[in-house]
Amino acid sequence: xxxxxxxxxxxxxxxxxxxxxxxxxxxxxxxxxxxxxxxxxxxxxxxxxxxxxxxxxxxxxxxxxxxxxxxxxxxxxxxxxxxxxxxxxxxxxxxxxxxxxxxxxxxxxxxxxxxxxxxxxxxxxxxxxxxxxxxxxxxxxxxxxxxxxxxxxxxxxxxxxxxxxxxxxxxxxxxxxxxxxxxxxxxxxxxxxxxxxxx
Amino acid sequence: xxxxxxxxxxxxxxxxxxxxxxxxxxxxxxxxxxxxxxxxxxxxxxxxxxxxxxxxxxxxxxxxxxxxxxxxxxxxxxxxxxxxxxxxxxxxxxxxxxxxxxxxxxxxxxxxxxxxxxxxxxxxxxxxxxxxxxxxxxxxxxxxxxxxxxxxxxxxxxxxxxxxxxxxxxxxxxxxxxxxxxxxxxxxxxxxxxxxxxx
Numbered sequence: 001x002x003x004x005x006x007x008x009x010x011x012x013x014x015x016x017x018x019x020x021x022x023x024x025x026x027x028x029x030x031x032x033x034x035x036x037x038x039x040x041x042x043x044x045x046x047x048x049x050x051x052x053x054x055x056x057x058x059x060x061x062x063x064x065x066x067x068x069x070x071x072x073x074x075x076x077x078x079x080x081x082x083x084x085x086x087x088x089x090x091x092x093x094x095x096x097x098x099x100x101x102x103x104x105x106x107x108x109x110x111x112x113x114x115x116x117x118x119x120x121x122x123x124x125x126x127x128x129x130x131x132x133x134x135x136x137x138x139x140x141x142x143x144x145x146x147x148x149x150x151x152x153x154x155x156x157x158x159x160x161x162x163x164x165x166x167x168x169x170x171x172x173x174x175x176x177x178x179x180x181x182x183x184x185x186x187x188x189x190x191x192x193x194x195x196x197x198x199x
Numbered sequence: 200x201x202x203x204x205x206x207x208x209x210x211x212x213x214x215x216x217x218x219x220x221x222x223x224x225x226x227x228x229x230x231x232x233x234x235x236x237x238x239x240x241x242x243x244x245x246x247x248x249x250x251x252x253x254x255x256x257x258x259x260x261x262x263x264x265x266x267x268x269x270x271x272x273x274x275x276x277x278x279x280x281x282x283x284x285x286x287x288x289x290x291x292x293x294x295x296x297x298x299x300x301x302x303x304x305x306x307x308x309x310x311x312x313x314x315x316x317x318x319x320x321x322x323x324x325x326x327x328x329x330x331x332x333x334x335x336x337x338x339x340x341x342x343x344x345x346x347x348x349x350x351x352x353x354x355x356x357x358x359x360x361x362x363x364x365x366x367x368x369x370x371x372x373x374x375x376x377x378x379x380x381x382x383x384x385x386x387x388x389x390x391x392x393x394x395x396x397x398x
């Protein structure tokens with residue numbers, strides 16, 4: 001039974017598209033893996049990819065089974081304004097990753113990026129296009145792109161220290177205590193004067 | 200020909216001690232790998248280990264061929280006082296790691312810690328005992344241990360984003376520009392009021 005609106009001549013199913021997307025993202029990076037190329041690999045029409053997975057960003061998070069969509073986290077955090085955006089980002093990320101059953105795929109992506117250049121490129125292009133660019137555009141401060149990439153590095157460090165290395169007391173401090181502290185640091189990095197400062 | 204002061208009955212050479220140390224640190228962690236155990240593995244007297252490698256921390260950095268000794272970085276940065284310690288730490292770390300020929304072993308340690316629990320434990324125990332404890336003890340603020348581990352997470356994130364993932368513009372911004380910015384963030388994390396703050 002065809003769903004209403006489903007493109008005619010559609011033969012591939014979502015699972016086949018997801019597998020093709022995983023291969024293409026890994027081989028060609030986030031930028032190089034176009035919907036057209038993924039569709040060709042899955043043996044279907046590009047319209048069918050758009051039909052099942054609205055945007056390339058949605059397809060990426062579905063293909064990698066990520067527990068959180070960085071572009072959505074950024075958009076949600078920015079919806080409350082630039083003030084406090086750091087804490088909202090940290091809280092959203094940690095509340096998802098503190099659930100052991102949910103964090104496997106995201107930790108796997110970080111592990112891949114550290115051990116394989118292909119995966120590093122894929123993660124770099126995805127974060128830059130879909131999360132850091134909109135974050136930087138909203139800041140309204142000096143060096144927005146550098147600040148956004150620095151904030152992302154802080155979140156990566158948080159993931160590495162809390163979930164991989166298990167650095168204490170950071171690793172076992174509860175979310176309610178650690179999120180405001182880390183959030184204040186991320187906020188500082190995003191919006192405070194940073195050059196030549198010494199407290 | 201015996202060096203003056205070299206313990207009698209010494210049979211092992213430094214290379215053999217270093218190999219034994221690498222094995223012991225990986226198997227037993229930084230805490231469990233005692234000088235006595237390393238000496239037994241190398242087939243020599245513990246005094247000989249102390250003779251060649253003054254402290255366990257020195258032996259660790261020599262065994263892993265690290266380009267920087269975190270305890271020395273921390274001690275040097277603290278020698279100038281708590282004010283500005285963040286920037287001095289970041290500058291010292293990045294100035295070593297921006298040299299491609301020097302950073303291989305440290306990046307290898309980070310990569311191991313992310314892929315193998317044994318290496319994660321070794322790195323965690325080493326950093327906690329030799330770098331974070333003295334840093335926390337010097338701060339004179341609330342939550343010193345949590346702040347020190349959070350600052351370490353920021354430095355880990357910097358290493359991951361700049362050297363593994365290649366996140367731009369953070370990855371290619373020159374040291375003179377990036378060190379004060381990252382340093383200000385680390386300093387904030389170490390000494391500023393952090394709870395409930397929103398800038």
